[in-house]
Amino acid sequence: MAMMSLLLQNSAGQMAVGLGEGDQLIFDSSRDADLVGLRNVQAHVQAGLDQSGKAMSDVGRVFVDIGPGGLGATRTTVAFANALGFAASIPVIGLHAFELIGRHVSAGGERPVVCIRPAARPNYYIGKFEAGVLSYFQFKDVEAVKEFVRAHRHIADFAGKFAFPNVENAPDETWPVSQGNSASMECFLALGLEKYQTSPRSTRVFPISEDLSVTAQ
Amino acid sequence: MDNFVLGIETSCDDTSVALVDQNGQIAAIETVSQYEVHSEFGGVYPELASRAHLEAILPTIETVMAQAGAGRLDLRAIGVTRGPGLMGSLLVGLSTAQALSMAWNLPCYGINHLRGHIRSVDLEEKRLTYPALVMLVSGGHTLLAYLEDQHSYELLGTTRDDSVGECYDKVARTLGLGMPGGPAIDRMAASGTARIKFPRPMIHSGYEFSFSGLKSSVARYVETHPEFVIDDVAASFVDACLDVLGAKLRRAIAQKGPASLAVVGGVAASRQLRAHMQQISAETGVSLCLPPQKWATDNAAMIALATWDYIAQNAPQELDPKPNLRLFDA
Numbered sequence: 001m002a003m004m005s006l007l008l009q010n011s012a013g014q015m016a017v018g019l020g021e022g023d024q025l026i027f028d029s030s031r032d033a034d035l036v037g038l039r040n041v042q043a044h045v046q047a048g049l050d051q052s053g054k055a056m057s058d059v060g061r062v063f064v065d066i067g068p069g070g071l072g073a074t075r076t077t078v079a080f081a082n083a084l085g086f087a088a089s090i091p092v093i094g095l096h097a098f099e100l101i102g103r104h105v106s107a108g109g110e111r112p113v114v115c116i117r118p119a120a121r122p123n124y125y126i127g128k129f130e131a132g133v134l135s136y137f138q139f140k141d142v143e144a145v146k147e148f149v150r151a152h153r154h155i156a157d158f159a160g161k162f163a164f165p166n167v168e169n170a171p172d173e174t175w176p177v178s179q180g181n182s183a184s185m186e187c188f189l190a191l192g193l194e195k196y197q198t199s200p201r202s203t204r205v206f207p208i209s210e211d212l213s214v215t216a217q
Numbered sequence: 218m219d220n221f222v223l224g225i226e227t228s229c230d231d232t233s234v235a236l237v238d239q240n241g242q243i244a245a246i247e248t249v250s251q252y253e254v255h256s257e258f259g260g261v262y263p264e265l266a267s268r269a270h271l272e273a274i275l276p277t278i279e280t281v282m283a284q285a286g287a288g289r290l291d292l293r294a295i296g297v298t299r300g301p302g303l304m305g306s307l308l309v310g311l312s313t314a315q316a317l318s319m320a321w322n323l324p325c326y327g328i329n330h331l332r333g334h335i336r337s338v339d340l341e342e343k344r345l346t347y348p349a350l351v352m353l354v355s356g357g358h359t360l361l362a363y364l365e366d367q368h369s370y371e372l373l374g375t376t377r378d379d380s381v382g383e384c385y386d387k388v389a390r391t392l393g394l395g396m397p398g399g400p401a402i403d404r405m406a407a408s409g410t411a412r413i414k415f416p417r418p419m420i421h422s423g424y425e426f427s428f429s430g431l432k433s434s435v436a437r438y439v440e441t442h443p444e445f446v447i448d449d450v451a452a453s454f455v456d457a458c459l460d461v462l463g464a465k466l467r468r469a470i471a472q473k474g475p476a477s478l479a480v481v482g483g484v485a486a487s488r489q490l491r492a493h494m495q496q497i498s499a500e501t502g503v504s505l506c507l508p509p510q511k512w513a514t515d516n517a518a519m520i521a522l523a524t525w526d527y528i529a530q531n532a533p534q535e536l537d538p539k540p541n542l543r544l545f546d547a
């Protein structure tokens with residue numbers, strides 16, 4: 001039997017759990033109406049195991065979205081992933097949310113994808129996914145992000161979640177909109193399997209978090 | 218075999234894990250304090266708290282299991298605080314417990330943190346005799362509960378605003394005594410005279426508490442009396458607090474006729490409070506339990522001991538976080 005992977009995505013604030021068997025996706029909780037909106041990881045995972053006729057002991061590795069994004073939500077699934085890695089002695093691989101959504105929106109195309117998600121106000125995470133990799137990633141204030149968006153609005157697609165109030169010199173028709181804020185589970189599994197081949201095996205990962213000193217002033 | 222409950226407590230700013238047997242004996246406990254993390258912000262900063270929990274929780278679990286030489290087969294169940302507490306902090310403990318319970322195929326109970334505090338009286342040795350009155354006074358909580366037996370909790374009253382501990386901390390700040398406020402106030406009060414008449418909020422009725430008026434009246438006094446003597450202000454403030462707590466306790470003793478009385482929570486470390494309680498016990502003939510101070514603050518051993526009650530009662534395994542859970546909620 002091909003190795004089973006557990007997939008945990010939560011940084012966009014909408015929990016989604018998947019199960020992969022080899023490179024085949026066999027469960028996707030975002031397609032289960034009973035699970036959509038439910039924030040209890042165990043409920044998602046248990047439903048996945050039950051519906052696919054599997055047990056937790058069949059899971060051989062965990063892929064978890066480590067953000068950036070909603071910190072509380074990301075920590076919930078990362079805590080679950082780490083504890084599972086510890087208790088079952090299986091590897092945990094952290095996936096950068098901007099690699100996930102960048103890959104999802106680019107769909108293998110040539111056009112770069114600018115990824116943006118809000119951090120503590122007035123700051124944003126900003127990244128650029130191109131040629132299959134995340135080539136740029138920063139934590140910036142709103143003005144710097146607007147500059148970046150202006151410079152890329154005709155040459156890139158956009159992903160993530162952003163809305164800038166009082167945008168000047170940017171009429172609505174030219175200001176970009178996000179093409180998506182979460183990756184499909186198929187995309188998630190494919191990226192996870194690539195990382196699994198290339199990244200060091202660890203049983204513990206941590207969320208990408210902003211510099212909290214900025215928000216604590 | 219399966220002699221222990223693995224208790225996990227992450228409701229506020231301490232990451233605590235313990236292995237406790239059915240009789241309250243503690244095989245191992247480890248508590249990682251975030252005091253350093255938060256001291257520069259002058260309070261608990263929720264984002265930092267949940268991040269620190271995430272970093273500390275698995276190493277703490279590993280340490281405790283190793284200290285006790287325990288493995289999965291030594292566990293009967295997992296018990297994890299599900300409220301009250303900070304949402305982000307609760308979620309780290311709950312998610313961790315859920316994964317352990319699934320991987321190890323163990324039942325997992327979401328525990329009411331307040332019931333943990335009350336059960337802390339019986340850690341290491343059975344101290345409480347029923348029916349009992351338990352007063353919980355700490356930075357996070359102020360409540361008076363009546364327990365007909367080990368499993369029936371009746372909330373008599375709680376605070377409408379600040380907890381006693383918060384009030385101590387804020388008065389300490391007003392007096393320039395720094396943090397943590399409780400011990401500093403206690404020290405000053407010991408050498409002062411209670412000659413200032415601060416208000417005793419809600420002293421004459423019921424079991425509810427209110428401390429914010431007392432806190433403001435201390436601040437007002439200090440503002441309008443630049444020549445104030447710190448020791449005397451501290452002593453007068455402590456006197457007002459103890460008068461209120463004592464009046465409610467005496468009322469409850471008269472109405473409920475308990476066999477024993479216990480005081481738990483961080484404020485129970487106060488020498489003045491302990492002396493006051495001893496006096497009430499002597500007057501009324503109700504025996505007094507003052508559990509060791511190390512179990513008075515948030516810890517996982519009390520959560521683990523409370524878990525045994527949930528197991529005994531075959532309670533539902535509720536693992537959703539409840540930041541505002543009350544004593545009488547399961």
Ligand SMILES: [Zn+2]
Nearest residue numbers: 330355357515
């Ligand atoms: Zn507490």
